[in-house]
Amino acid sequence: MATESSESEEEGKIRGGNDKLDIDDDLREMGKNAAWSVSSCKPGNGVGTLRDDNIETYWQSDGLQPHLINIQFQKKVKLQLVVLYVDFKLDESYTPSKISIRAGDGFHNLKEIKSVELVKPTGWVCLSLSGTDPRETFVNTFMLQIAILSNHLNGRDTHIRQIKVYGPRPNPIPRQPFQFTSMEFLTYSTLR
Amino acid sequence: MENLLANCVERNLSQFMFTNAIFFCERLLAEFPTEVNLQLLARCYLSNSQAYSAYYILKGSKTPQSRYLFAFSCFKLDLLGEAEAALLPGEDYVEEVPGGAAGHYLLGLVYRYAGRKNSSIEQFRMALSVDPFCWEAYRELCSLGAAEEASTVFGNVALQRLQETCVTQSKNFSEGANTDRLTDSDKASKDTGLWRTEHVPGENQQDLKIRQLGADIPPDTDRQLSTNGWDLNTPSPVISQVLDAPPPLLHKNRFRPAVEGSLMSVHGGRGIKFSEEMSAEAPEGSGRRRSARIAARKKIPMSQSFGKDSHRLQLSPSESNCVPSLSSMIEKCRIQSSKEATTSGQSISDIGSSVDDEENKNPSESSPDRSTLISGISEVLSLLKILGDGHRHLLMYNCQEALLVFQKLSLKQYNTQWVLSQVGKAYFELQDYFNADSVFTLAHQKYSYALEGMDTYSTVLYHLKEEMRLGYLAQELISVDRQSPESWCAVGNCYSLRKDHDSALKMFQRAIQLNERFTYAHTLCGHEFAALEEYEDAERCYRRALSIDTRHYNAWYGLGMTYLHQEKFEFAQHQFQLALKINPRSSVIMCYNGIALHESKRNDEALKMMEKAKLTDAKNPLPKYYKANILASLGDYHNAQKELEELKECAPQESSVHALLGKIYNQLELYDKAVLHFGIALDLNPSPSDAVKIKTYMGRLIVPNELETDENL
Numbered sequence: 001m002a003t004e005s006s007e008s009e010e011e012g013k014i015r016g017g018n019d020k021l022d023i024d025d026d027l028r029e030m031g032k033n034a035a036w037s038v039s040s041c042k043p044g045n046g047v048g049t050l051r052d053d054n055i056e057t058y059w060q061s062d063g064l065q066p067h068l069i070n071i072q073f074q075k076k077v078k079l080q081l082v083v084l085y086v087d088f089k090l091d092e093s094y095t096p097s098k099i100s101i102r103a104g105d106g107f108h109n110l111k112e113i114k115s116v117e118l119v120k121p122t123g124w125v126c127l128s129l130s131g132t133d134p135r136e137t138f139v140n141t142f143m144l145q146i147a148i149l150s151n152h153l154n155g156r157d158t159h160i161r162q163i164k165v166y167g168p169r170p171n172p173i174p175r176q177p178f179q180f181t182s183m184e185f186l187t188y189s190t191l192r
Numbered sequence: 193m194e195n196l197l198a199n200c201v202e203r204n205l206s207q208f209m210f211t212n213a214i215f216f217c218e219r220l221l222a223e224f225p226t227e228v229n230l231q232l233l234a235r236c237y238l239s240n241s242q243a244y245s246a247y248y249i250l251k252g253s254k255t256p257q258s259r260y261l262f263a264f265s266c267f268k269l270d271l272l273g274e275a276e277a278a279l280l281p282g283e284d285y286v287e288e289v290p291g292g293a294a295g296h297y298l299l300g301l302v303y304r305y306a307g308r309k310n311s312s313i314e315q316f317r318m319a320l321s322v323d324p325f326c327w328e329a330y331r332e333l334c335s336l337g338a339a340e341e342a343s344t345v346f347g348n349v350a351l352q353r354l355q356e357t358c359v360t361q362s363k364n365f366s367e368g369a370n371t372d373r374l375t376d377s378d379k380a381s382k383d384t385g386l387w388r389t390e391h392v393p394g395e396n397q398q399d400l401k402i403r404q405l406g407a408d409i410p411p412d413t414d415r416q417l418s419t420n421g422w423d424l425n426t427p428s429p430v431i432s433q434v435l436d437a438p439p440p441l442l443h444k445n446r447f448r449p450a451v452e453g454s455l456m457s458v459h460g461g462r463g464i465k466f467s468e469e470m471s472a473e474a475p476e477g478s479g480r481r482r483s484a485r486i487a488a489r490k491k492i493p494m495s496q497s498f499g500k501d502s503h504r505l506q507l508s509p510s511e512s513n514c515v516p517s518l519s520s521m522i523e524k525c526r527i528q529s530s531k532e533a534t535t536s537g538q539s540i541s542d543i544g545s546s547v548d549d550e551e552n553k554n555p556s557e558s559s560p561d562r563s564t565l566i567s568g569i570s571e572v573l574s575l576l577k578i579l580g581d582g583h584r585h586l587l588m589y590n591c592q593e594a595l596l597v598f599q600k601l602s603l604k605q606y607n608t609q610w611v612l613s614q615v616g617k618a619y620f621e622l623q624d625y626f627n628a629d630s631v632f633t634l635a636h637q638k639y640s641y642a643l644e645g646m647d648t649y650s651t652v653l654y655h656l657k658e659e660m661r662l663g664y665l666a667q668e669l670i671s672v673d674r675q676s677p678e679s680w681c682a683v684g685n686c687y688s689l690r691k692d693h694d695s696a697l698k699m700f701q702r703a704i705q706l707n708e709r710f711t712y713a714h715t716l717c718g719h720e721f722a723a724l725e726e727y728e729d730a731e732r733c734y735r736r737a738l739s740i741d742t743r744h745y746n747a748w749y750g751l752g753m754t755y756l757h758q759e760k761f762e763f764a765q766h767q768f769q770l771a772l773k774i775n776p777r778s779s780v781i782m783c784y785n786g787i788a789l790h791e792s793k794r795n796d797e798a799l800k801m802m803e804k805a806k807l808t809d810a811k812n813p814l815p816k817y818y819k820a821n822i823l824a825s826l827g828d829y830h831n832a833q834k835e836l837e838e839l840k841e842c843a844p845q846e847s848s849v850h851a852l853l854g855k856i857y858n859q860l861e862l863y864d865k866a867v868l869h870f871g872i873a874l875d876l877n878p879s880p881s882d883a884v885k886i887k888t889y890m891g892r893l894i895v896p897n898e899l900e901t902d903e904n905l
Contacts, residue, residue, distance in 0.1 A: 025691055026880055033725070078881065135887045137880060168881040172723075174756045175791055177821065177855070178848035179879045183657070185846050187625060188812045191749050191780050192651050192719060 014116055017123030021083065027166040030077055034165070039068040042157075050163045055085050058159040060094070067148040067158050070107075071165060078138035079103075081166035082127045082146065086159070088120040093155030095120075096148040101127065103141040110145050120152070138168060194224045201232055210240035227255050234261045243268035256290030263290075263298055275302045289315075293323030300332060305709075307739070313338045324350030324573065330580055334587040337743050337774075342580030346573045354569045359562055575605065582614060587743075589775040591618040609635055613645025620648055623780065623809065628652045636665070643669060643678045647712055650682035654689050662686045677703035677710040684716060693723045711741040718750045727754045745774040749781055752788065761791040779809035783818055790822045798822055813843050820852060829859050847876035851886050858893060866893055 031051060038047045040063035049057040050069070061067040088095045098117050104110035116127055129139045144165065148158045171179045173189055180186050197220040204213035217233040230249060237246040243265045250262040259278045266275035279299045281288050289295040300315030313336055319329040324346055333339035578600050585594035595618050598611060605611060612635035619628035632649035635642075646669055653662040666686045669679035684699030697720040703713035718733035731754055737747040752767035765788035771781045786801035799822060805815035816839045823832035836853045843849060850873035857866035870890045874883060 028691075080880075135884055135891060137884050168879070173787075174753075174759075175787060176848075178851045178873075178882050178885070180846065180848055181877055181879070182843060182846040184813055184843055185817075185848070186657075187655055188623060188780060188783075188814050191746060191778070192654060192716070 013119050014121065014125055014127075015119045017086070017121040017125045019123050021124045021164070023081070023083075023166060026169055027080060028169050029164050030073075030079060030167045031071070031163070031165045033073060033077070035070075035072045037070045037072075039063060039066075039070075045159075050160060053162070055161045058091070058161040060159055061148070061157045063157075065149060065151075065156070066100070069146040069148075069160070069163065071144040071146070072106075073142055076140050076142055077167055078140050079129055079144060079165055079167045080138050082129060082144070083164045083166065084121075084125050084127070084146075084160055085123065085162040086118065086121045086125060087161065088122055088152060091159040093151060093153040094157060094159035095152040095155075096150075096158045096160065097152050098149040099127070100147040100149055101129065102145040102147060103129075103139050103143065104145075105142045107143075110143070113139060194220065197223070198229075198232065201236065205236060205239060208239075210236060214240060227253065227258060231255075231257050231261055234258070234265070238265065238268075247271075260291035260295055260298070263295070263302075267298060267302060272302050272306050275299075276306075289318075293319045293326045293329070296322060297326055297329045297332075300329060304332065304336070309336060309742075312336065320345055321349075321353075324354060325576075327576065327580075331583060334580075334584045335741065335743065337588070339580075339584045339587075342577045342584060346576040346580055351566075351570055351573055354573070355562075355566055358565045358569060575601075579611070582611075586614055586618050586621070589621055589745075589777055591622045591777070594618045607634075607638070609639040609642040610644070612638075613648070616645060616652070617648050620652055621775070621778075623778075623812070625652050625655045629656060629658075636668075640668065641672055643673060643676050645678075647678040647681040650678075650685040654685045657689065659686075659689055662689060675706060677707045677713050680706065681710075681713055681716060684720070688716075688720060688723070693720045696720050697724070709740050711737045711744045711747070714740070715744060715747045715750055718747065718754075722750065722754050722757065725757070727758055730754045743774050745771040745778070745781070748774065749784070752781075752784060756784065756788060756791075759791075761788050764788040765792055777808055779805040779812045779815065782808065783812075783814050786815070786818055786822070790818075790825075795822060795826060813839055813846075817849065817852070820856075824852065824856055824859070829856050832856050833860065845876060847873045847878040847882070850876065851878065851882065851889075854886070854889060858889065863893055 036047050036051060038050075038059060038061065040061050041047060042060040042062045045058060045060040047059060047069075049059050059069075082101060084096075084099075086095050096118060099115070100112050101114040101116075102110040102112045113131075114127060114129060118125060130137045146163070148160075151158050173180075180189055197216055201213045201217045201220060204210070204216065213236045214233070217229070217236045221229045221233050230253065234246040234250050237243070237249070238261070246261060247265040247269055250258050250265060253259065253262060263275040263278035266272070266278060276299065279289050279291075279295055279302070289299055291298065296315045296319035300312045300319060303309075303312035303315060313333065316329040316333045316336075319326045320333075330339060330342075330345060339345075578597060582594050582597040585591070585597060595615065598606065598615050598618075601611060606615075612631055616628050616631040616635060619625070619631060628648075629652050632645070632652060636646065636649065646665070650662060650665060650669075653665060662682070663686050666679070666682040669676070669682050673679055680699050680703035684696040684703065687693075687696035687699060697717060700713050700717040700720060703710060704717065707713070714733050714737035718730045718737065721727070721730035721733060731751060734747040734750045734754070737744055738751075748767050748771035752764045752771065755761070755764035755767060765785060768781055768785035768788055772778070772785060775781065782801050782805035786798045786805065789795070789798035789801060799819060802815045802819040802822070805812065806819075816835050820832040820835040820839070823829070823835065833853065833856050836849055836856065839846075839849055840853065850869040854866045854869035854873060857863070857869060867890065870886050870893070873886050874890075878886060
C-alpha cells in the first residue's frame with residue numbers, strides 16, 4: 001500500500017502539451033450531449049468559445065476563484081478523458097495552474113476524482129479520469145465539474161481555449177452485453 | 193437554303209458542335225419558321241443541356257413530336273405537372289401518348305417521380321408492350337417490384353410485335369425506289385402522320401441498346417446487304433441512329449447488357465443527362481439521318497418519328513460523313529412509310545394493315561430478309577429474357593436465383609460491366625462479401641470508367657474493413673468523374689470506415705447534391721447521422737430515401753436501428769418487419785427483428801426469428817449468439833450454454849462468445865469454467881469498455897473462490 005506515492009501521482013504535474021490532438025479510435029467525444037455552463041465570464045468570451053473548435057477564441061472568467069466549468073449530461077455516461085487546450089505563451093498569467101476535476105450526480109454531491117497541476121502548458125493537455133484500479137477505466141457520472149483553483153503567476157482570471165470530453169464508443173448493436181471483435185461476427189452484425 | 197441549313201445543323205449535332213448547331217438553327221428558324229425547324233432547335237438546345245430554352249420555345253406546341261420534346265424539357269426542369277399534361281392524350285386529334293414507347297416511358301418516370309406508383313407501372317407496361325426493347329421500362333418495373341417474368345415480357349408476344357415492326361421496315365425498304373424531294377405540302381401531313389407509324393416506336397429503343405461502351409460494329413452485317421443494298425457497315429464506330437430495327441438486331445452480339453446506362457435510370461444523374469441528349473436528338477433528327485450519327489455514349493437517340501425530316505431530304509452523295517447509301521435508303525424507307533401513313537390515316541392498325549397488304553404483295557422478295565430478321569429478333573429477345581430475369585430476381589432479392597440466371601449468359605456477355613456489377617450486387621445482398629469483392633474488382637479493373645455499381649463496391653470494401661483499397665478506389669473514382677454521386681459515396685464510405693463521421697456525412701451530402709434521387713446516398717447519410725447519434729436527422733434521411741424508393745430495404749433497416757437505439761422497440765420491430773417483407777432472405781434483418789421482439793418482451797417470437805435466421809443463412813454465426821443471449825436473459829442457462837458451446841467451435845476467436853459463456857457459467861455456479869472463459873475473453877482483445885466489464889465480473893467471481901480456498905491475500 002504505497003499511499004504516499006499514489007498521493008504524489010494524484011497531484012501529478014503536467015508539463016507542456018501537444019500541438020496535435022491525437023485520440024484513440026475507441027474513444028469518442030461526448031460533449032455534444034452535455035449542457036455546458038461556467039461560473040462567470042467576460043462578455044464576448046463566454047462558454048461558447050470552449051466548444052467552437054477554434055483555439056483562437058477563449059473563455060475568460062470574471063469572478064472569484066475557483067472558476068468552474070460544469071458539464072451536465074442527461075443520463076449517466078462513461079467518461080475517460082478530459083482534454084484542455086491552454087497555452088502559457090499566449091495567456092501567461094491567465095493560464096490555469098491547479099485544476100480539480102469533480103464528478104457526481106449534481107451540484108450537491110460532487111466529489112473530486114482528479115487533481116492536477118499544470119506547469120507552463122503549451123497546447124492540448126490530456127487529463128485521464130481513470131482510477132488506479134484497472135476496473136475503473138471510466139467514470140460513470142451525470143455531471144463533471146472542472147474547477148480552476150489557481151492560475152500561473154497568481155492570476156485572478158483564467159483563459160481556456162477549448163475543452164473536449166471523451167468516453168468509450170458505445171456498442172454499435174444496441175442492447176447487447178458485449179461488442180464483437182472478430183471479422184466474421186462484425187461482417188454479419190450490420191447492414192449498410 | 194433551308195435544306196442546306198438543316199443539313200448543317202444535323203451535321204453539327206452529330207459531331208457535338210452544339211453551339212454551332214444552335215446558331216445555324218436559329219438562322220434556319222428565322223428564315224423558315226416551321227414546326228419541324230422549331231423541333232430541331234429544341235433538339236439542339238436539349239443536346240446542349242439547355243432544357244429551359246427548349247421549354248420556352250416549345251411551349252404551346254401541339255404536334256406530337258413537339259409535345260414529346262416539350263414534355264422532356266419539362267421533365268428536365270422538374271416541372272412534372274406540365275410534362276404529364278403534355279404527354280397525356282388530349283381531347284383534340286391526338287389519341288395517344290406522343291413518342292410511342294419512349295413517351296410512355298417518360299410518362300411513367302413522371303408518375304414515378306410524383307409518387308403515383310400505379311400509374312407509373314401502367315405506363316411502363318405500355319411502353320414495353322409497344323416496344324419490347326424498352327429495357328429501361330422493364331428495369332423501372334423491377335425496381336418498383338411490379339415486373340412480370342422476363343419470359344412473358346420478352347416472349348412470343350414481343351417477338352411477334354417486333355417482327356411486325358421490323359418486317360414492315362425492311363419491306364418499305366426494299367420497295368423504296370426513288371427519292372423525291374418532298375414538297376412542303378407533304379411536310380405537314382407527314383409530321384402528324386408519321387407519329388402514327390407503328391414501326392417507329394419499335395426501332396427507337398434498339399438504338400438505345402447500343403452500348404454506351406461504344407460497341408464497334410464488326411462488319412458481319414452482310415446479311416442485309418445483298419437484298420437491300422444496305423450497307424450496314426457504317427465507317428468508324430458509328431452506330432448510326434439511322435439504323436432501324438433490322439441493323440441493330442444484327443448487331444446483337446455486340447450488345448452488352450449495359451443497356452440500362454442508355455436510358456434514364458433512377459440512380460444516375462448521369463443517366464438522365466444521357467437520355468436527355470438521346471431523346472433530344474431522336475425526334476428531331478430522326479429523319480435527317482443523312483449523316484450517320486455517332487451514337488456514342490451520350491448520343492443514342494430515341495428516334496420517335498423517323499420520317500419527320502424526310503422532307504428535308506437531299507439525297508446527294510455529297511454527304512459529309514458516313515454512308516450515303518445507307519441514309520438514302522433509310523430516307524426512302526421513311527418516305528415510303530410516311531406516304532403509307534398519310535394514306536392510311538391516323539391509326540396504327542391502318543398502317544399495319546397497309547403494310548400487311550404490301551407484305552402480301554411481295555412475299556418472295558422479302559423472305560430471306562424476314563427470316564434473318566426474325567432470327568435476329570429472337571436472339572436479342574432471348575438475351576433480354578436472361579438479363580431481365582436476372583435483374584428481376586436481384587431486385588426481388590432472390591439472389592441465388594439471380595446468380596444462377598446470370599450464369600446462363602455467354603462468357604462475353606457475362607464479362608460486361610453491367611452484368612458483373614449485378615452479380616457483385618447479388619453476392620453483396622447475400623452478405624458474401626468475399627465473392628462480391630472479387631467480382632467487383634474484376635469489373636473495376638476491366639471497366640474503370642464505368643461507375644455504376646461502384647457505390648456498392650465501396651460498401652463491400654467497407655464491410656471487409658479494407659481501408660487502403662477503399663481509399664484507393666475512392667481516389668480512382670473521383671479522378672474518373674467528380675460529378676458522379678457514386679464516387680462521392682465511395683469517398684464517404686472511406687471516411688466512415690476511419691470513424692470520421694462528420695466528413696463522411698459531408699461527402700454523402702455532396703453525392704445528394706449531385707443527384708437528388710440517388711437513394712443510396714440518402715441512406716448512407718442516415719447511417720452517418722445514426723453513428724453521430726443524431727437520430728432525428730437520421731430518421732429524416734431514411735425517410736427521404738424511402739420517399740424516392742419505397743423498396744430500398746436498407747432505409748427501413750436504418751429506421752429500425754435508430755428506433756432500437758432510442759429504445760422504441762415496437763417501432764423498431766415494425767420497421768424490421770417491413771424490411772423483411774421486401775427482402776425476406778436477410779438473416780441480419782431477421783436477427784435485429786428478433787432483438788427488437790426480445791426487447792418488446794415477445795420472447796417466443798424472438799426465438800423463432802433467430803431459428804429462422806439460422807436456417808436462412810447457415811454461415812451467419814450471430815443468430816446463435818443472439819439466441820443464447822435471449823435464453824440467458826430468460827434464465828434458461830443450460831440451453832444458452834449449449835448454443836454458445838456450439839458457437840465456440842465455429843468462432844473460437846470471438847471475445848464476446850467467451851465473455852457471455854463466462855457469465856452463464858457464473859450463473860450456473862461453475863466458477864472455474866467461468867474464470868477460464870473470462871480469461872480467454874480478455875485475451876481476445878475486447879473493446880476497452882468490455883474489458884472493464886469482464887474484469888469486474890471476474891473480480892466478483894474470485895470472491896466466492898477465495899472464500900472456498902484459503903489463499904494468501
